[in-house]
Amino acid sequence: MFNLTFCSEVAYAVPSNPNMSKDKLKDIYDDYAQKYWGNFEKSLQQVQCNTSQESMFSLATDCEKCAKSYKQWLCSVTIPRCEDFSNNASYLKVRNAGQDFINGTSLPIDSPYRKTAATNVSRNSLIDEKIKPGPYKEVLPCQDICHDLVRTCPAALGFACPEGKYLNDSYGYRDGDGLVTCSYLGAAYFLSAASKLGVWGSFYMLTAMWGMWWAFW
Amino acid sequence: MRRQYAFLQYYLTATIIATVLLALSSVSVAEATDGQDHGSSVQSRSNLGEQDLHGGAGFSAALGSFNGLEMRDNAIENGELDLFRREYPSDATSMANNEFQPGHISVGAVQHYYIKKEVVNTKSSYKGKGLPPFITPKGQVVSADDWNRDLQKRQETNPIFISLTTCSKPHANKTTDPGSFPQLKLWYSVSDSLTEPGPGKDMSIQKVVTASGGYLNVTIFTTNDIYLGVSADNSSQWSGEYDYQIAASVDESFHAVHDVNNLLFVDADQTSALLVTNNLTESQKNSSNYHEWMTIKPPFTMFAHNINNTALVGLDRSYCALNSLSNLGRISNSTEVGMTARGLGNYPKEQFYLTGLSPGSTYNGILAMQGNGTKWDNGIVGGGGQVYAAMNFTTKRGSSSP
Numbered sequence: 001m002f003n004l005t006f007c008s009e010v011a012y013a014v015p016s017n018p019n020m021s022k023d024k025l026k027d028i029y030d031d032y033a034q035k036y037w038g039n040f041e042k043s044l045q046q047v048q049c050n051t052s053q054e055s056m057f058s059l060a061t062d063c064e065k066c067a068k069s070y071k072q073w074l075c076s077v078t079i080p081r082c083e084d085f086s087n088n089a090s091y092l093k094v095r096n097a098g099q100d101f102i103n104g105t106s107l108p109i110d111s112p113y114r115k116t117a118a119t120n121v122s123r124n125s126l127i128d129e130k131i132k133p134g135p136y137k138e139v140l141p142c143q144d145i146c147h148d149l150v151r152t153c154p155a156a157l158g159f160a161c162p163e164g165k166y167l168n169d170s171y172g173y174r175d176g177d178g179l180v181t182c183s184y185l186g187a188a189y190f191l192s193a194a195s196k197l198g199v200w201g202s203f204y205m206l207t208a209m210w211g212m213w214w215a216f217w
Numbered sequence: 218m219r220r221q222y223a224f225l226q227y228y229l230t231a232t233i234i235a236t237v238l239l240a241l242s243s244v245s246v247a248e249a250t251d252g253q254d255h256g257s258s259v260q261s262r263s264n265l266g267e268q269d270l271h272g273g274a275g276f277s278a279a280l281g282s283f284n285g286l287e288m289r290d291n292a293i294e295n296g297e298l299d300l301f302r303r304e305y306p307s308d309a310t311s312m313a314n315n316e317f318q319p320g321h322i323s324v325g326a327v328q329h330y331y332i333k334k335e336v337v338n339t340k341s342s343y344k345g346k347g348l349p350p351f352i353t354p355k356g357q358v359v360s361a362d363d364w365n366r367d368l369q370k371r372q373e374t375n376p377i378f379i380s381l382t383t384c385s386k387p388h389a390n391k392t393t394d395p396g397s398f399p400q401l402k403l404w405y406s407v408s409d410s411l412t413e414p415g416p417g418k419d420m421s422i423q424k425v426v427t428a429s430g431g432y433l434n435v436t437i438f439t440t441n442d443i444y445l446g447v448s449a450d451n452s453s454q455w456s457g458e459y460d461y462q463i464a465a466s467v468d469e470s471f472h473a474v475h476d477v478n479n480l481l482f483v484d485a486d487q488t489s490a491l492l493v494t495n496n497l498t499e500s501q502k503n504s505s506n507y508h509e510w511m512t513i514k515p516p517f518t519m520f521a522h523n524i525n526n527t528a529l530v531g532l533d534r535s536y537c538a539l540n541s542l543s544n545l546g547r548i549s550n551s552t553e554v555g556m557t558a559r560g561l562g563n564y565p566k567e568q569f570y571l572t573g574l575s576p577g578s579t580y581n582g583i584l585a586m587q588g589n590g591t592k593w594d595n596g597i598v599g600g601g602g603q604v605y606a607a608m609n610f611t612t613k614r615g616s617s618s619p
Contacts, residue, residue: 188481
């Protein structure tokens with residue numbers, strides 16, 4: 001799913017239902033995120049944003065940065081990135097285990113996934129109620145997205161990241177091997193390896209090769 | 218124009234002296250005028266280009282003057298005077314600049330080509346506007362033309378770029394490794410005495426390059442005729458014909474392969490996948506370069522191919538093979554391809570939205586360029602297409618049962 005109006009940086013697979021059109025799906029997610037955005041904007045208006053340095057909430061950050069990290073956090077939390085239920089990668093989190101699969105089957109009634117709230121339902125109930133995707137696995141949002149939010153926004157807004165077990169239930173870790181082990185906006189596989197050599201990198205390589213030709217001829 | 222002809226005359230005189238004293242044929246008018254050409258308009262460039270087509274002009278004019286003939290401006294245009302009668306193999310095909318020859322060759326056969334020195338000494342063609350440059354966040358411009366110009370200045374003799382792409386492989390006689398067919402070979406002579414290079418000839422006066430992934434290229438620095446041979450090794454397991462394209466260019470390789478990965482997998486669902494190129498520029502959002510990239514006709518294309526399908530094994534570096542054999546064909550539909558600033562750094566990149574894929578399947582994604590990205594086909598510099606390294610991506614199986 002991509003090309004959303006509000007969460008424009010979202011481009012990944014989301015919990016969905018084959019009986020629902022892609023446009024409808026986009027609207028449900030995007031409208032939901034936008035509703036929360038409206039509330040946030042109202043809260044931010046209570047903060048002294050455009051004022052003298054003495055009165056500002058921080059010298060290290062400003063409201064623009066806070067709004068940007070809030071939007072990043074909001075979109076990656078309200079629109080979960082998902083993987084196949086059959087994928088056994090350790091960084092994935094089971095969600096919505098209590099619901100039937102699209103084909104009508106369900107997880108055994110004594111499945112441990114049904115026992116805890118974190119795996120029995122989705123991160124937000126809207127998905128379970130309106131989309132009904134059945135059980136899926138979520139690529140958790142990256143921890144740094146939450147920490148960025150707390151760091152850049154005024155303390156008065158009261159943001160805080162969970163700690164310990166609760167943190168690991170809600171957020172994931174980045175991985176150095178190029179896999180997308182936690183969700184962040186703009187993610188792509190093997191990004192670091194490839195971006196070291198941009199499109200024009202190939203031209204440098206050609207130049208180097210020609211140089212060698214030239215030297216040995 | 219008048220002033221340039223005057224320059225030309227001075228250089229001609231210089232050429233004559235040099236030619237007579239050193240008796241060297243390689244100093245041509247084309248090279249002597251090179252310095253004057255910078256900054257001149259496209260029109261004058263093409264005029265000079267026409268004269269240069271008579272490759273040996275410098276020499277024939279020099280000979281004319283030696284014979285006491287009067288030298289005029291249009292002396293250049295008066296046909297060439299060939300000192301040596303050159304004989305080309307009767308079964309060989311002549312090759313032109315920036316034009317591919319389609320070839321069909323049987324397993325075990327050899328075919329011959331030659332490039333006349335008039336073609337070898339053709340001056341570089343105007344390449345067209347090309348793509349906008351890559352600009353770094355600090356404003357540094359990285360363009361393909363910069364190094365190209367430097368390189369041309371360094372060379373004393375012109376580089377000739379020969380490239381060959383295999384478009385189809387022969388038939389397997391029995392079940393065998395689909396990539397085990399003999400890759401085509403290109404032989405080139407390094408002596409005028411060998412006009413039909415190929416297997417079994419004296420290796421001290423010829424060289425050979427073997428294709429890999431259905432592609433080979435070689436750069437030859439010379440001002441003389443070039444003799445080439447294309448061969449397909451004998452094989453008991455394969456029979457029939459290969460299709461291929463062979464091309465020569467004085468500008469840059471007509472077919473190009475860049476063994477770097479510039480295609481990134483964003484994500485997929487059961488039947489569709491989203492891929493993007495690396496950032497194509499990293500200039501400021503309000504700059505004209507940024508705007509140019511965001512509004513450009515998407516220059517890249519890509520091919521997608523299910524890895525269980527073996528049609529492309531051994532041919533995945535060949536543009537013509539990809540174009541005719543890949544599962545999903547060339548991804549060109551305008552609803553599937555476009556420019557975007559979404560993702561890494563919010564800089565311009567090209568995105569591909571592939572649909573109609575099979576669930577739970579792994580595909581090869583191969584970024585490519587039709588021709589040089591803005592123009593393609595015969596007569597165009599780099600018109601044969603460019604291919605980047607293949608990458609893999611996998612679609613989701615679908616959330617049916619655990």
